[in-house]
Amino acid sequence: MLIFTMPTIKTLLTNATNILSNHSDSPSLDAEVLLGFVLGKPRTYLRAWCDNTLTDEQIAAFNALVQQREQGTPIAYLTGTREFWSRDFTVTADVLIPRPDTELLIELSLELIPKNQAVKVIDLGTGSGIIAVTLAAERPDTQVIAVDSSLAALNVAKLNAQQHQLTNIEFYQSDWFSNVPDEQFDVVISNPPYIDPDDEHLQQGDVRFEPKTALIADNKGLSDIEIIADKARGYLKPAGHLLIEHGYNQAAQVQAIFNALAYDKVQSYRDLSGQPRVTYGCKH
Numbered sequence: 001m002l003i004f005t006m007p008t009i010k011t012l013l014t015n016a017t018n019i020l021s022n023h024s025d026s027p028s029l030d031a032e033v034l035l036g037f038v039l040g041k042p043r044t045y046l047r048a049w050c051d052n053t054l055t056d057e058q059i060a061a062f063n064a065l066v067q068q069r070e071q072g073t074p075i076a077y078l079t080g081t082r083e084f085w086s087r088d089f090t091v092t093a094d095v096l097i098p099r100p101d102t103e104l105l106i107e108l109s110l111e112l113i114p115k116n117q118a119v120k121v122i123d124l125g126t127g128s129g130i131i132a133v134t135l136a137a138e139r140p141d142t143q144v145i146a147v148d149s150s151l152a153a154l155n156v157a158k159l160n161a162q163q164h165q166l167t168n169i170e171f172y173q174s175d176w177f178s179n180v181p182d183e184q185f186d187v188v189i190s191n192p193p194y195i196d197p198d199d200e201h202l203q204q205g206d207v208r209f210e211p212k213t214a215l216i217a218d219n220k221g222l223s224d225i226e227i228i229a230d231k232a233r234g235y236l237k238p239a240g241h242l243l244i245e246h247g248y249n250q251a252a253q254v255q256a257i258f259n260a261l262a263y264d265k266v267q268s269y270r271d272l273s274g275q276p277r278v279t280y281g282c283k284h
Helices: 009-020 027-039 043-048 056-070 075-079 100-112 130-138 151-163 223-232 251-260
Strands: 081-084 087-090 120-124 143-148 169-173 185-190 236-245 264-270 276-282
Touching: 009 027, 009 056, 027 043, 027 056, 027 075, 056 075, 075 081, 087 130, 087 151, 100 130, 100 185, 100 236, 100 264, 100 276, 120 130, 130 143, 130 151, 130 169, 143 151, 151 169, 185 223, 223 236, 223 251, 251 264, 251 276
Parallel strands: 120 143, 120 185, 143 169, 185 236
Antiparallel strands: 081 087, 236 276, 264 276
């Protein structure tokens, strides 16, 4: 008599890790995240109940996700979520995947935004809304405007604001400042496209699947930064703050742009990897 045994969680994870070993920098983690997603369980559950077996439907769903990951699809697009600043955000293929580097923008902004004060902030190119939503949540007295030229991206940002029950954010579909209310802001913040169209990294890793309009800018990746820095002067209050994220090798060029536009106190700040990632300027 033949005895057929269903694969255990441990076996499924081992097989998936082997499959992904040549396609991911973290194959074991990827396998656990995907199986946890299918089961609706945390990764700790997978270790505690590693000898449990799954249904045919669960195994099929897991295998389908592993196959997509093997082909390069980012984990965040497969699960539809990514954590940022200790909050879960909905992520779709219409927006960039939130990255830890961008938390530097949050840290710097929170230092500039007083608590319990009605400060006005605008987030240009909001994408999934991680910056706008985080600042609105951390500083509930702040009025935040979130802007994106992509309606699909803006809808994701709105969904994230709703999920975190925030009411102090307004959303505008706009090409930078072109459709923004004629207001004065205390802080202008942006993580704009800053990758050179010829950059070889566009053919590697997760960025292959991310929206190119949110990644690429002309003039060696600097054209959108130039526009934002120039236009922001007309929307910043006196002594208002401009913060822009950029590539690790663009700090000198971005500082030169800020200085040419007569911003004060221009300086760049380093991210968790020690790379210059954000440049600051104060309106004169």
